Amino acid sequence: MGSEAFIMPTKKSGTATKNGKTLKGLQTEVQSINRVALSVDCVIFGFDENKLKVLLIRSDLKKYQSKWSLLGDLVKPEEDLDASAYRILKQRTGLNDLYLEQVHTFGEVGRHPAGRVVTVVYCSLINIQNHRLKILDNELHWHEIESLTDLAFDHKRIFDTCYAWLQKRVQEHPLGFSLLPSKFSLRELQNLYEAILNIKLDRRNFRKKFFTMDFLVDINEVEQDVPHRPGKLYKFDYEKYEKKKKKWSGIDF
């Protein structure tokens, strides 16, 4: 909050002096009024069977019965926003060290039936295979993103924002690898991009692109248990990426 809080924009501002406001006075203001419930919601993406998926939980609010919703929770009074998102992920998936990034905050007055609830939305990307066991029977489910229709609350709109964010972000930042096993074939990588962007890509050009970037490490292993010629496996070299990554690509719109 900026110092403008003391300018008191409305007409009834007679009592507040522009200068000399004390910290204590501001504390009173902050504590007494204008407070809202704050939540964090997570759009958790996964990739399985060559489909992009999102992890949802069945809403048990009567009003939203039978609808699915994003994973979220109220932010605790002494909890940072990022920590809150990590806590939610940890509780749901059992995993730390997931890719997590804040995307947008939704705070329309009427967005939640329980009153004013502002929600800070994070996207997370996880490798489904590593987390099969953690889901249990929590009413959690990996949904294909294509068959998402109505979610509880305004969660469909939130999801749409996050999916658009992912489509853009995955092209300029190497976050897609978080959806794959640490060892992956180029075919899997291409399938991932095709699923996220919903387009077909030329195989030779795709490979050339990634080899030219020079962040893939050939680990001298091949796929197992595939019913055809196995592909070579690679890892993504995050350290090399951090050193070499581009600053900007040029004006283009």
Added chain:
Amino acid sequence: MGSEAFIMPTKKSGTATKNGKTLKGLQTEVQSINRVALSVDCVIFGFDENKLKVLLIRSDLKKYQSKWSLLGDLVKPEEDLDASAYRILKQRTGLNDLYLEQVHTFGEVGRHPAGRVVTVVYCSLINIQNHRLKILDNELHWHEIESLTDLAFDHKRIFDTCYAWLQKRVQEHPLGFSLLPSKFSLRELQNLYEAILNIKLDRRNFRKKFFTMDFLVDINEVEQDVPHRPGKLYKFDYEKYEKKKKKWSGIDF
């Protein structure tokens, strides 16, 4: 907030049943606990004398005396976040219809001396010439972004995030025009990009780039009162842009 609010993550969750939570129960939870003060802060960029500037106000909190801070205010109980940002801009600059975009939410527990204050940060771009009269003596000041050192609260960090956002965003979206008069020369446009990106650009290639994009309209006017050959003036055609804009540019990082 997702349905996970009823899972009650802490150990003392014995009373809450996983299903069947009523809306009323959730309302109680939302209203009674876990509420925070919410503010909106605006990073208002301007462009003048070929310098990128940011609009700041002098903090009058004792602790931050003599420091500058961003423009912000507490969000009102019945006010959407975007509306709150527009209100702040309107009060400060007298103008509606400014370019405005939400960038990030900062909510670290210790970020504000008055207690837990979570702030949703917006960036706005305005043309300084059109707003000279509105600033008055409000302790407002256009700061050159190069000479920004310490701001009040965590506003320097917020500013840095927004400046990085602007540098990226201006390359993929035509928001820079909001910093210029509606009629501008190509030289002014190039100066703007050079100031934002802090690089030198080749004049001929810059012109070629924008002419190829084909969103600039030659209005058959020239600069006035320049002490040298005047340049032609152009407008940006937003409608044409909306029709033709690119979807993605390709994988590159």
Added chain:
DNA sequence: TTATTTTGTGTAAAAAATACACATTTATTT
């Protein structure tokens, strides 16, 4: 052994980005 499927690879063409210099126009100075 044959058939099937997928991997792995290279080149030519087109498009985009870059580097680079000079004549023209206008205002200012003498």
Added chain:
DNA sequence: AAATAAATGTGTATTTTTTACACAAAATAA
């Protein structure tokens, strides 16, 4: 009126990047 100063306006050659496209080799399954 002429000369000067300062910025505009323009094109081409080179390099880099993107795109389109086909066939032989490897592994499995029948």
